[in-house]
Structures are given as C-alpha cells and as structure tokens.
Amino acid sequence: MTLSADQILDLAPDPASRKAGQDQAKPAKWQGLGRAGSVIWGEIKGSGAAPYRTVADPSGPAAKCTCPSRKFPCKHAIGLMLVAAAGAPPEAEPPDWVGAWIRGRESRAAAAGRAEETAKPVDARAQDRRRQARDAKVAGALDELDLWLRDLMRRGLAVARAEPYAFWDRMAGRLVDGQASGLARRVRALPGLAAAGLRPGAAAPEAALAFGVGRLALLVRAARRLDALAPEQAAGVRAAIGFPVGAEELAARPGVSDDWAVLAHTVTEEDRLTVRTVWLVGRRTGLPAQVIDFAAAAAALPLMPSPGRDCAGSLAFHPGEPPLRAVFRDGAVVAGAAALPAGGTVAQARDAFAAVLARAPWTERWPVCVAGVRLGHLAGGGGLAAGDATGCLPLRADPHLPAVLAVSAGQPVGLFGLYDGFGLQVLAVTAAGRRFAVPAQDPRPILLLAA
Known part of the structure; x- marks a missing residue:
C-alpha cells in the first residue's frame, strides 16, 4: 500500500514528532537509501559518531531505528518514509542489518500463527463465572448511582453546581470499581455541564446539567429492564454502561460495504492513552460511522485515511440502536479526495x-451535516451561530471558530460537526468550493483539504 505524505505524517505520535519528521525528509541528509519490495532503508547522521540506521515498511506500518528515541515511529522513520513517498529509492539488495530485521518480522509472524493454532480452548464455565461476577458488580454500581442521583435531585441542581470536582470524581471512582466505566465517564462530564460557559441567550447551565443527569437516570432505568428491550437497544445500553464487545461477537456482525467519506479526525488524551476518533459517512447508505483507535503514550495510531478523502471498504458496526461505532472489516482503500x-x-x-x-x-451527541448556512453572532452579545431559513444552531466555543468565521467570508457554507442538543462542535467546513477541517492535534488554526 502506497502512503501519501499526509498519511505518513498521521503516523506521528505527537505534533513535535510530526514537525521533526518533516525536517528529516530531505534526501541530501540520507545515505545508502534502498528498497526491496515495500521495505525501505537508509542511514542518517545523528548526535552520535555513527549514523543512525533506519528501516521501515509503510505497508505495515512498521519501522526500526538505532536512535535512542522511545517514540514510535521516530522522526527518522517518518523522514525516511516521506523521502520514499516523494520518490521511491532504487531497488537494491538489503544489507545485513535490514535482512535481519526482515527475517525477525517473518519469524515473529510465524510464531504468532503457531501460537494461534495451539491456543487453549476457551473454558466456557470459567468465562460464564467471570460474566456473572461482572454482572453482579455492575448491578451494585447501578444501585449506588441511582441512590446518588436521587440525592442529587433532592438537594437541587443549583447546590450541585457549587460542588468541587472531587465530589463528582468520587462517584465516578466507585463506578470504575463496579466495572461500569461508561457510567463513570458520564459522571465525570457532569461538572463540565454544570460550569458550561453557554453564551447569553442560550440555555442556562442548569438546563445542560439537568439534561445530563436525566440521561444518566434514563440509562440506569434502561439497564434494569434489559429483558424488555429489543436486542439492539439492549446492546446499546450495555455499551453505554461500559460492557466491551467481544471479538467473536463483532466478527459475527454483518459488514456494510460503501464508499466512506472521511469527514474529520479528533484526538484526545484519556488515562495516558491517545484516543483517535475518525468520523465517516457512507455515500450510498448515508450511514454515519465512528471508528475509534487507541494507542499508548508515544506509540503510533493505526493508519487511517486523512480527512477529505474517500475510502472503499466494509464496516462492521458494534451492536446498538442506532448504530454508530464501527471497525473496518477488510481495510480501507484510499481514493482521491x-x-x-x-x-x-x-x-x-x-x-x-x-x-x-x-x-x-x-x-450525548450525534454527527450532523448542514448546508447553506450563514455564520453570525447571536443577539445580546452571544457567541457564534449557524443559521438558515429554518432556524439556527449555536456553535460550541472553540479556539478555531475565528478561523471558521474567516473562511466563510460572510457567504453560505456547509458544516459538519457533533450536535448535543445545545450547540454544534464544528469539525469541518465547506466554503466557496473548498473543504477545510479543524485539525485533530496540529497547532495550526485550520487546514485546507481540497480546492
């Protein structure tokens, strides 16, 4: 698979590595460049006496470098792949150190295949005991959360707004102990709603907090009535609580084939993990999709097409009603923007x-696309909103909003973003036939995707 420069830069574990990799992408800095199939290699001068040896396989993607960096891929691997993307190095016989790396990868792949073949059969009884133990823990967490929510409403939301973050975090910690991580995340989000800096003329912070508390209460009630729900609805409730979807269950799900338009990427940090969300929509089916990947600190995220591109492939949607989260079943084939x-x-x-x-x-929120809207300020000194003849959507406060307003130039635009009932978080803009995206983790204010 041939990667574009943008896709190679997307492999960088952080913005600093991205910039440093671009600095290394000068052929004059490299010596001994070569290629054997999809494997590329070269040597580059570093801070030591001997040059660093770098080898990479963009189709993996995989890489190795003798530099002391603990990041993957390091800046030298990114630079080498960028050099190769700009002009493929000549075919050559791999030197010994490259050959050893290739043989090591082949050996590890073979060992993994043998381990899979000789894996012990699943102990169904032990698995059932673990499932019952987790269900009991979650049931206890639901009881505790229900009591906590009732007490919260008895005291009043105005009082709750004055509580310190530790008040909410203690409840979230007890839910984590009860193996209900999804509920814990929602509880930790409540103080943000309580202190929401919603603009004048929009809903009061108490309304946003009441909405969040109400969602939690409904989720607790639904969790107690799983048997009365349709299978897909029950699966959605379990996912919201924090139950994982097993690989076997996901493999049994039907695939949905389409040409998927990649609308935006968002990247956040959670518990020392990098979390990337890719938002897509099917061009034929019209289905929105959310693909989430995780990576440990300083590790690269899996390769995904950049915003502004299409990818042809099959998605398997997680159980839930309505379906949203998905995984690529047969990989993505990148097409033109x-x-x-x-x-x-x-x-x-x-x-x-x-x-x-x-x-x-x-x-909590849902991806939406609107077209032909104009951007302007709400009356009374409020924030930005997008409006047309049918109404207006307040825009969530964001450092990139001035750039969004600038590219609109007072003309009708198209917006893609996440709507939560109170405001729209803008992630992509179409203005005057050009596409722009709010960058996932790049420090630049806004990115032009296509003219």
Whole structure:
C-alpha cells in the first residue's frame, strides 16, 4: 500500500514528532537509501559518531531505528518514509542489518500463527463465572448511582453546581470499581455541564446539567429492564454502561460495504492513552460511522485515511440502536479526495438528533451535516451561530471558530460537526468550493483539504 505524505505524517505520535519528521525528509541528509519490495532503508547522521540506521515498511506500518528515541515511529522513520513517498529509492539488495530485521518480522509472524493454532480452548464455565461476577458488580454500581442521583435531585441542581470536582470524581471512582466505566465517564462530564460557559441567550447551565443527569437516570432505568428491550437497544445500553464487545461477537456482525467519506479526525488524551476518533459517512447508505483507535503514550495510531478523502471498504458496526461505532472489516482503500456529502437544513439536523434521542435517550451527541448556512453572532452579545431559513444552531466555543468565521467570508457554507442538543462542535467546513477541517492535534488554526 502506497502512503501519501499526509498519511505518513498521521503516523506521528505527537505534533513535535510530526514537525521533526518533516525536517528529516530531505534526501541530501540520507545515505545508502534502498528498497526491496515495500521495505525501505537508509542511514542518517545523528548526535552520535555513527549514523543512525533506519528501516521501515509503510505497508505495515512498521519501522526500526538505532536512535535512542522511545517514540514510535521516530522522526527518522517518518523522514525516511516521506523521502520514499516523494520518490521511491532504487531497488537494491538489503544489507545485513535490514535482512535481519526482515527475517525477525517473518519469524515473529510465524510464531504468532503457531501460537494461534495451539491456543487453549476457551473454558466456557470459567468465562460464564467471570460474566456473572461482572454482572453482579455492575448491578451494585447501578444501585449506588441511582441512590446518588436521587440525592442529587433532592438537594437541587443549583447546590450541585457549587460542588468541587472531587465530589463528582468520587462517584465516578466507585463506578470504575463496579466495572461500569461508561457510567463513570458520564459522571465525570457532569461538572463540565454544570460550569458550561453557554453564551447569553442560550440555555442556562442548569438546563445542560439537568439534561445530563436525566440521561444518566434514563440509562440506569434502561439497564434494569434489559429483558424488555429489543436486542439492539439492549446492546446499546450495555455499551453505554461500559460492557466491551467481544471479538467473536463483532466478527459475527454483518459488514456494510460503501464508499466512506472521511469527514474529520479528533484526538484526545484519556488515562495516558491517545484516543483517535475518525468520523465517516457512507455515500450510498448515508450511514454515519465512528471508528475509534487507541494507542499508548508515544506509540503510533493505526493508519487511517486523512480527512477529505474517500475510502472503499466494509464496516462492521458494534451492536446498538442506532448504530454508530464501527471497525473496518477488510481495510480501507484510499481514493482521491471528493466533495463533502450534501447536508440538510438546520431543522433537519435538529430533527435527526431528536429521532436519535427517541431511540436512545442517553445519546450525548450525534454527527450532523448542514448546508447553506450563514455564520453570525447571536443577539445580546452571544457567541457564534449557524443559521438558515429554518432556524439556527449555536456553535460550541472553540479556539478555531475565528478561523471558521474567516473562511466563510460572510457567504453560505456547509458544516459538519457533533450536535448535543445545545450547540454544534464544528469539525469541518465547506466554503466557496473548498473543504477545510479543524485539525485533530496540529497547532495550526485550520487546514485546507481540497480546492
């Protein structure tokens, strides 16, 4: 698989590595460049007496370098792949150190295959005992959360808004102990709602907090009535609580084939993990999809197409109603950049979110596309909003909003973002036939994707 420069830069574990990798992408800095199939190699002068030896396989992606960096891939591996992307090095016989790396990869792959073949059969009885023990823990966590929510409402939300973060974090910690990590995350988000800096004229912070508490209460009630729910609804409740979806269960899910437009990437840090969310929409099916990948600190995330591109492939959606989170089943084949899928009106975006809430009232936000909206300030000194003849959507406060306003130039634009019932978090913009995206982790204010 041939990677573009943007895709190679997406492999960087952090912005500093991205910039440093670009600095190493000068052929004059390298010596002994060569290629054998998809494997490329070269040597580059570093701080030591001997040059660093770097080898990479972009199709993996995989890389190794003799530099002391603990990041993967290091800046030299990124630079080497960028050099190769700009012009393939000549075919050559791999030197001994490259051959040893290739043989090591082949040996590890063979060992992994043998281990899979000789893996012990699953102990169904032990697995069932573990499942029952977790169900009991989660049931206890649900009881404790229900009591806590009732006490919260008895005291009043105005009092709750004055509580320090430790008040919410203690409850979240007890939910983690009860193996209900999804509920814990939602509890930790409540103080943010309580202190939400919603602009004048918009909903009061108490309204946002009441909405969040109400979602939690509905989720607790649904969790106690799983047997009365449809299978997909019950699966969605379990996922919201924090139950994982097993590999076997996901493998049994049907695949959905389509040309998927990659709309945006978002990257966050959670518990020393880098979490990347890729937002897509099917061009034929119209289905939105959320692909989430995790990586430990300083490790590279799996390769995914950049925003502004299309990828042809099959997605397997996690159980849930409505479906959203998914994984690529047969990989992504990157095609050329294409136009942003057509969006609807503001009223249609609100109706779409309302329809999702009717099916899953605990939904926190939903991806929407709107077209032909103009950006402006709300009356009374409020923040930015996107509006058309059917209404307006307040825009969530974000450092990139001034850039979004600038590229709109007062003309109608298309927006893609995440709507939570109170405001839209803008992730991509179409203006004057050009596509822009809010960068996932790049320090630049906004990125031009396609003219």
